[in-house]
Amino acid sequence: MLIAITFYLMAFTAIASAFMVVASRNPVHSVLFLILTFFSAAGLFILMGAEFIALLLVMVYVGAVAVLFLFVVMMLDVDFVELKQGFLQYIGIGATVALILLAEMIMVGAAYFMGETKTVVPADPNTSNLEAFGDVLYTQYAGAFEAAGLILLVALIGAVVLTLRERKGVRTQDAVKQMSRTREDGVELIDIEPGQGLR
Amino acid sequence: MSDLMTILPQLTFSVVWTDLSPWAWFGLKLVQAGLFAITLALLVAALVLADRKIWAAVQMRRGPNVVGAFGLLQTMADALKFFFKEIVIPAGSDKFLFILAPIIGLVMAFAAWAVVPVAPGWVISDINIGVLYVLALSSLGVYGIIIGGWASNSKYPFMGALRSAAQMVSYEVSIGFIILTVIFLSGSMNLTTIVDSQGAGIFNWNMFLLNPFGEYGWKIFLIAPIMFYMGVLFFISALAETNRPPFDLPEAESELVAGYQVEYSSTPFLMFFFAEYVNIMLLSAMMTILFLGGWHAPLDIGVQFIPPFFWFFAKTAFIFFMFAMVKAIVPRYRYDQLMRLGWKVFLPTALVAVALVSTFVVAANNFGWNA
Numbered sequence: 020m021l022i023a024i025t026f027y028l029m030a031f032t033a034i035a036s037a038f039m040v041v042a043s044r045n046p047v048h049s050v051l052f053l054i055l056t057f058f059s060a061a062g063l064f065i066l067m068g069a070e071f072i073a074l075l076l077v078m079v080y081v082g083a084v085a086v087l088f089l090f091v092v093m094m095l096d097v098d099f100v101e102l103k104q105g106f107l108q109y110i111g112i113g114a115t116v117a118l119i120l121l122a123e124m125i126m127v128g129a130a131y132f133m134g135e136t137k138t139v140v141p142a143d144p145n146t147s148n149l150e151a152f153g154d155v156l157y158t159q160y161a162g163a164f165e166a167a168g169l170i171l172l173v174a175l176i177g178a179v180v181l182t183l184r185e186r187k188g189v190r191t192q193d194a195v196k197q198m199s200r201t202r203e204d205g206v207e208l209i210d211i212e213p214g215q216g217l218r
Numbered sequence: 219m220s221d222l223m224t225i226l227p228q229l230t231f232s233v234v235w236t237d238l239s240p241w242a243w244f245g246l247k248l249v250q251a252g253l254f255a256i257t258l259a260l261l262v263a264a265l266v267l268a269d270r271k272i273w274a275a276v277q278m279r280r281g282p283n284v285v286g287a288f289g290l291l292q293t294m295a296d297a298l299k300f301f302f303k304e305i306v307i308p309a310g311s312d313k314f315l316f317i318l319a320p321i322i323g324l325v326m327a328f329a330a331w332a333v334v335p336v337a338p339g340w341v342i343s344d345i346n347i348g349v350l351y352v353l354a355l356s357s358l359g360v361y362g363i364i365i366g367g368w369a370s371n372s373k374y375p376f377m378g379a380l381r382s383a384a385q386m387v388s389y390e391v392s393i394g395f396i397i398l399t400v401i402f403l404s405g406s407m408n409l410t411t412i413v414d415s416q417g418a419g420i421f422n423w424n425m426f427l428l429n430p431f432g433e434y435g436w437k438i439f440l441i442a443p444i445m446f447y448m449g450v451l452f453f454i455s456a457l458a459e460t461n462r463p464p465f466d467l468p469e470a471e472s473e474l475v476a477g478y479q480v481e482y483s484s485t486p487f488l489m490f491f492f493a494e495y496v497n498i499m500l501l502s503a504m505m506t507i508l509f510l511g512g513w514h515a516p517l518d519i520g521v522q523f524i525p526p527f528f529w530f531f532a533k534t535a536f537i538f539f540m541f542a543m544v545k546a547i548v549p550r551y552r553y554d555q556l557m558r559l560g561w562k563v564f565l566p567t568a569l570v571a572v573a574l575v576s577t578f579v580v581a582a583n584n585f586g587w588n589a
Contacts, residue, residue, distance in 0.1 A: 021240055047368060051315075054361070074350040082357025082390070086364065086383055093368050093376075147346050149407060194558055 026066055033059035046092045054085045071148035250342045254331050262495045263293040269542045276546035303484040308370060311481065315369035320482065320489035323362025327496035330355040334503050335410045337513050337527035348409040349397055352504060353390070356459065359497060360386045363468065366490070367478035378477025381553065382461060382468035388560040389458040395568035396452045399445065399575040400424055400508045413512030423511035425449035437587050441578050444571050449509040451564055453540065456501035458560065460494065462541055464548040465556055502537035506530060510537075 036055040043049050057080045064073035146154075156164055211217055267282065267289065274281030282289035307313055333348035335341035345351060360383050367379020401407055403424060404415040416422050421429035427442040458465040469477035479490055506512060510533045513526035551559070581587070 021244065051365070070345065071347055071350070074347060074354045077354040078350065078357055082354060082360075083387055086360060086387055089364060089368075090380065090383060093364075093380075149347060192554070194555070 022066060026063070029059045029062040029066065033063065046095070047089070050085065050089050050092050053088070054081055057081045057085065069148060071152060247342060251332070254342060255328060258328065258331065258496055258499065259492075261499060262492055263297070265495055265499065265538060266293045266296075268538070269545070272539065272542040273546045276543070297488060300484055300488040305484040305486060306481075308372065308481050310371040312369040312371065315365050316481075317486065319362050319366030319369055320486040320493070321362075322365065323359055323493035324489045324496070326355050326359040326362065327493040327500065330359075330500050331496075331503075333409060334500070334507070335413060335512065336503070336530050337525070338410075340527065341410065344408065344410055347407045349401060349407045349412070352409075352500070353394060353397070356497070356500070357386070357390055359493070362490070362493060363478050366482065370478070370481035372481055374474045374476075375478045375480045378468045378474045378480070381474075382478060385461070385465065385467065385556060385560075386459055388557065389455045389564070392560060392564040392568045393452065393455045393459060395565070395572050396448050396455065397508060398572050399448050399568075402572075402575050402579045403441075403445070405579075409507055413507055413514070416511040417514050418518040419514075420511070420516040423509065423514075425509040434582055434587050437578075437582070441575055444574055445509075448568070448571055449505075451568060452505055452509060453537070455560075455564060456505060457541065457544060458556065460498045460501055460541075462498065463545040464551050466550065467553055467556060498538065498541060499534065502534045502541065503530075505537050506533040 033056050036052040036059065039052040040049050040056065043052060057076060061073040061076045061081070064070070064076065209217065270292075271281040271289075282292035285291045285295045307316055330352050332342045333345055333351050335344065363386075364379045364383045367375040367377075367382070370376070400412060404412040406412060406415075416424055419429065420426055422432060424445050425448075427438050427445050429438065430436040432438055457463075461468050467477075468474070469479060474480075479487060482490060512533075513530040515524065515526075515529050
């Protein structure tokens with residue numbers, strides 16, 4: 020009962036907010052609805068007993084990626100009138116993509132219902148989510164896991180290379196240099212005779 | 219009185235939930251959550267006053283001393299004042315989000331306490347990935363600030379919100395790595411298990427691993443300095459994560475007036491304020507659990523004269539005292555210094571520590587050091 024109520028609440032929220040991502044006019048609202056979608060999806064994962072994936076989803080997508088999304092969208096000065104003007108000329112491409120996606124989803128659904136039924140059996144009910152993950156992630160899928168890490172590293176370096184520019188004539192602050200300054204470097208005390216001034 | 223304080227939680231927390239019908243279980247959890255919420259709310263009132271008193275004592279002032287004896291009722295008076303003020307919603311603001319933001323902040327701050335064990339068995343939900351849950355919810359808390367700053371539709375709150383979001387996301391990364399070292403040593407993400415792995419005296423606490431007769435023998439000295447450093451790093455990161463001085467740049471009053479809170483008044487402001495202190499308490503409690511042995515007494519003499527909850531409370535209060543002292547003593551960082559510290563000092567050293575500690579644990583398992 021409780022599970023059914025929670026499921027329908029989460030599922031409805033997920034679908035409704037996913038629709039609102041596309042439908043809302045303000046891009047910031049779109050991102051916030053996207054976050055709500057992620058959040059409800061995480062709730063659905065928990066209902067399925069995959070609490071580790073659920074919390075990873077919240078941590079990575081909601082906690083970090085969506086914050087950066089929000090960051091960018093908030094800083095952009097989007098002109099809505101200009102945005103709507105170009106809408107009609109892209110409708111052909113949009114419709115094509117939508118049709119292809121729809122066809123793919125129908126095919127996947129059909130294959131699922133026509134093929135043999137597969138049930139997922141948990142290997143050992145006493146194994147926690149985390150252990151089950153660890154067992155396969157670093158043995159069976161170690162290569163794929165490390166490849167994914169490598170790709171992320173390449174993306175990281177790529178982002179740095181794209182934005183890094185060496186500017187000449189800019190005085191940068193060196194924290195070590197600033198902190199290693201002593202009193203003797205900056206202050207000099209001079210005993211001045213009255214009436215003579217500093218030469 | 220002390221009997222009541224131990225019996226009441228015992229009554230609710232000692233029931234095994236499988237004995238109950240789902241709805242009775244649901245009701246029991248509601249009672250427990252209510253117990254936590256009321257305690258936290260009262261503690262916030264006490265801590266705000268303690269914060270101001272400590273701050274005042276460092277500056278040789280008296281602090282609040284008019285309302286009630288020694289100013290004990292000052293926080294209540296302040297809270298009443300905020301409740302009865304008019305809620306001003308700026309004309310250009312996004313009204314729904316403007317009201318939603320402080321609610322998100324407060325809810326996330328309270329929700330994280332669901333997995334925090336304050337004494338053996340005294341926890342609302344003892345899930346086996348409690349650490350991840352706390353990390354996830356503390357990363358959600360940033361939305362309260364960022365939405366509040368944006369919905370105000372004003373320059374200072376927006377700048378404050380951007381700063382705050384960048385700051386919290388940055389320090390969350392290093393906090394994650396620091397917690398990883400603790401998880402390696404305890405071999406679990408369950409907060410109760412992490413506390414239990416630090417029993418029997420102060421030298422088994424993760425911050426002071428100096429017990430040569432423990433599980434790893436004298437070889438524990440190899441990682442003792444690393445774990446002490448991790449403890450210090452966690453404390454400083456906690457300061458940055460909760461926007462406390464010296465990292466209170468989101469609300470640096472000399473630059474941004476009050477940061478993301480500028481447009482807020484009355485109860486919504488109070489909710490932001492409340493969330494901030496509940497978060498500070500959460501991070502203090504996490505420091506206690508991860509590095510200071512949770513509810514375990516510093517000296518293990520076999521018999522427990524003092525209830526475990528007292529030790530947990532005392533340690534958390536001590537960490538909060540350190541929070542307050544840092545606020546009084548240390549001047550505010552510049553924004554670029556803050557980012558440099560997070561990304562160029564904390565993150566690399568925490569990463570190296572993760573590598574070293576995991577190497578130690580794997581080596582201990584392979585060479586039989588933990589026999």
